[in-house]
Amino acid sequence: MRRRRGIRKVFWLICSMLVVIGGCVPPERPARGRLIRVALLEGARSVAISSQSTLTIKDAASGKVLFRTENRKSVTVSGTSEGAAISGKPCGARELLVSSTSNSLSVNGKTYPGNLRILARNSGLLVVNLVNLGTYLKAVVPSEMLPTWPEEALKAQAVVSRSFVLHHAFRNDAEDYDITADKQVYNPEKRDPRTDRAVDSTDNIVLFYRGELLLPFFSTCCGGFTEYAANVWDTKDVFPSPVKCPFCRDAPDYRWQARMSLDEFQEKLRSAGVASARSVAVHSRSTSGERITALRIESDTGQSIIKINRFRLLMGPNVIRSGLFDIQVDGGYITFRGRGWGHGVGMCQRGAKVLAERGKSFKGILDHYFPGARTKKLSG
Numbered sequence: 001m002r003r004r005r006g007i008r009k010v011f012w013l014i015c016s017m018l019v020v021i022g023g024c025v026p027p028e029r030p031a032r033g034r035l036i037r038v039a040l041l042e043g044a045r046s047v048a049i050s051s052q053s054t055l056t057i058k059d060a061a062s063g064k065v066l067f068r069t070e071n072r073k074s075v076t077v078s079g080t081s082e083g084a085a086i087s088g089k090p091c092g093a094r095e096l097l098v099s100s101t102s103n104s105l106s107v108n109g110k111t112y113p114g115n116l117r118i119l120a121r122n123s124g125l126l127v128v129n130l131v132n133l134g135t136y137l138k139a140v141v142p143s144e145m146l147p148t149w150p151e152e153a154l155k156a157q158a159v160v161s162r163s164f165v166l167h168h169a170f171r172n173d174a175e176d177y178d179i180t181a182d183k184q185v186y187n188p189e190k191r192d193p194r195t196d197r198a199v200d201s202t203d204n205i206v207l208f209y210r211g212e213l214l215l216p217f218f219s220t221c222c223g224g225f226t227e228y229a230a231n232v233w234d235t236k237d238v239f240p241s242p243v244k245c246p247f248c249r250d251a252p253d254y255r256w257q258a259r260m261s262l263d264e265f266q267e268k269l270r271s272a273g274v275a276s277a278r279s280v281a282v283h284s285r286s287t288s289g290e291r292i293t294a295l296r297i298e299s300d301t302g303q304s305i306i307k308i309n310r311f312r313l314l315m316g317p318n319v320i321r322s323g324l325f326d327i328q329v330d331g332g333y334i335t336f337r338g339r340g341w342g343h344g345v346g347m348c349q350r351g352a353k354v355l356a357e358r359g360k361s362f363k364g365i366l367d368h369y370f371p372g373a374r375t376k377k378l379s380g
């Protein structure tokens, strides 16, 4: 692909998200059976809950039963300045525990395993799903990787997702929840026997790097090479070096294209306070090579530096799928042509699929994408 300096029509961009990565993680904490606290809703005014069996709501502080129903009716919990209200009546509690005899609850029409913890805060309700680690992973792995993919790729995803959530859980031990439901996609309705097996057969296996539990990232398709985490996120932690990935080049997501009118492009920039953009140029690039970390935009009001993660959000993260692309301006339209899908840090899922098809084990796949890291089975 061609590149030019200054005002240009060709750009390489990196996708990124704002993630601040925390400090040390206890390396020997048990994993099996641990409850994961998944934030489903934050700041909600109310939530509708139902169950196919007996549903009980208790005051978390006193243990007193506040509500119980066996008629499968939905109950609404809302937040007031006095605390939580059940079916519109203040119950005098700020924290509720919701359980069912079937260990399954519907939250705003979507079914989740385990129990709920609801906190009535001034900012609204925080609804947290309390779920066993294995059950959580059996909802995450099929949400993040197709169950039809090779077994060793699914097992690699299971190890990565387990390490990812445990890192968050250990780090957020003193917080109200461990992880949000979209940090890695948690959709219990996607469960599949094939991904269940991948989770069970890698039980308690996680990734360690330099003596600590690794926070292993992954993305759909790296576009040919992976990226330094520190070039994408604000972190001082140490991560494995990026690697070349020639394995994803035949993937359907390897190339993408997006096209919009210049008026639409300028309108999207206007929401960032950039009026009448005249030109866009690369401001900085990743030290790993071609990915861009920030853009410089000249407009009637002066010069603006826009970090690449913000640029992707302004354009639409599924419009600008990755940081690797060029731009062409032609006939009143701007066309983005790029490679890869996602931030490019850590495991390339498309590459993992190809490696598994070529006979690599899940450990071999992880060795490639996390050089220097090793798998370790935590005590149960």
Ligand SMILES: [Zn+2]
Residues within 6 Å of the ligand: 221, 222, 223, 224, 225, 245, 246, 247, 248, 249, 348, 350, 351
């Ligand atoms: Zn790749």
